[in-house]
Amino acid sequence: MTGSSADGRLVDAYDLVILDLDGVIYLVDRPIETGVAAVSRLYAEGRPLTYATNNASRRAVEVATLLTSMGLSARPEEVLTSAGAAAEVLAERFPADSAVLVVGAEALRAEVRAAGLRPVARLEDAPVAVVQGYGPQVGWADLAEAALAVRAGAEWIATNTDRTLPTLRGPVPGNGSLVAVLRTALGREPDLVIGKPGPALFTTAARRTGAVRPLAVGDRLDTDIEGAVRAGMDSLLVLTGVSTPTELLHAPVHARPTYVAETLDGLFDPAGVAQLPGPTAMRPTGSTGWRVTREKAIGVLAGSGSRVEALRALCVEFWSAEGPLEVVRPADDEARATLEALGLLAASASE
Known part of the structure; x- marks a missing residue:
């Protein structure tokens, strides 16, 4: 169900945003500032949204109350819990x-x-x-x-x-x-x-709202993203919770997101989100700013640009038919800093 354009905002391509909670909007009960700000913007623009959480320790009304305490205009009927x-x-x-x-x-x-x-x-x-x-x-x-x-x-x-x-x-x-x-x-x-990675929470959210182009957002490959894949929905992985760039590079086909962003700001900032290689990709899956040269299982990252663009270039190589890279090395200081920021430098520098 991909509907993004090459230069538009990601949020404009979808008629419903299905949001995970832990790791996306808050950690335990502490707000993630970028997550709360992005959801506030969804409300301000009148964007349909649903919260879908595997956490069974709170009822929908309790979740809505917690979100309201963070300054969000959440309603219990917007919350789906396992x-x-x-x-x-x-x-x-x-x-x-x-x-x-x-x-x-x-x-x-x-x-x-x-x-x-x-x-x-x-x-x-x-x-x-x-x-x-x-x-x-x-x-x-x-x-x-x-x-x-x-x-x-x-x-x-x-x-x-x-x-x-x-x-x-x-x-x-x-x-x-x-x-x-x-x-x-x-x-x-x-x-x-009941919950993710099963598709029920996602399909229920779409059915309740009448959405035909929903986007699922989460921080976990093994639940949020795999669940979206099973439901036939596009998905956005944010790096504010559990799953890491290293795990993304090694993600199996059934748990690969459509997009990746460091924070939920990627919904609104075209430069803050990258579309990853896959059967529904509409944006170019190669990076214009970054390139990865490959010799067997050794890769070298070179170029410049955002961290998510570098991550996209790496995913292209890791997910290629040639198989995952064993080592990624930086070509220069900028590549080294980018790999370090993504938590990918330690393994690369060990060679």
């Missing part, structure tokens, strides 16, 4: 007042209750399903009850499988790490994963 989506699925599958064992935060229990089901915490309550979401207080006892319930025949639904969560101190274990505990104990996968 907790709310999971509760909707459970309500479709089981009769009203069915017992559901909840592993996660109070927000997930509240969503299950609002869907007409009965949250429980023990095997003895005969749960028909286990729903597992992130909660900072989840412990061994919660996971043990969940394992027992699944072994007894309860359906196992995970809100998401994010391995980590971004924080100011660095990534920490997310719900995917807790799901991995049960996966190890049970020797099986969840029956259903």
Whole structure:
């Protein structure tokens, strides 16, 4: 669904912007200034937007309240959470007042209750399903009850499988790490994963708004970007959260974004965003300012320009039919500074 022009603003090519939260607009509860400023501009221009988050520890109204405290005019109906989506699925599958064992935060229990089901915490309550979401207080006892319930025949639904969560101190274990505990104990996968990288949050957002050219924005290749690919949507990776330039260079085909920008400003600044090589690319995928010369698995970056343009030139080579480069070396001081700023110099300089 690419609709960008070679010289226009990225945002002008799409009729809906679907925004991840953690790592895009804030880190935990601390605003990312560039993210908040960009979203404020979306509101000021009357651009349709939806927030789609895997985080199951807050309800939509709580997310909207948090965003409002950051100066954004967010409304609960603009927020899609994996907790709310999971509760909707459970309500479709089981009769009203069915017992559901909840592993996660109070927000997930509240969503299950609002869907007409009965949250429980023990095997003895005969749960028909286990729903597992992130909660900072989840412990061994919660996971043990969940394992027992699944072994007894309860359906196992995970809100998401994010391995980590971004924080100011660095990534920490997310719900995917807790799901991995049960996966190890049970020797099986969840029956259903609701959130990203599944396409449901993206397709629901488009359906609710009637969008035909949505753009998904996120900071994670393995959830936000892969989910957009599965949903058949264009995507923008911002480098303010979890995924790094190194991970982008080594991204598998099913988790490669359409665009990359250092911050959410790339929605409005044509010079701050680069379109990456891919089957739907409309902008040139080679960089006019940067070039990478290649000899087998060794590449040399030369030229000048923005960091995202350099990253695009590197992606062209890493994603080529010849395979990833093993080493990238700078040709001069400007290339060295650019590689260092992208976190790519250490590996290159080790040769």
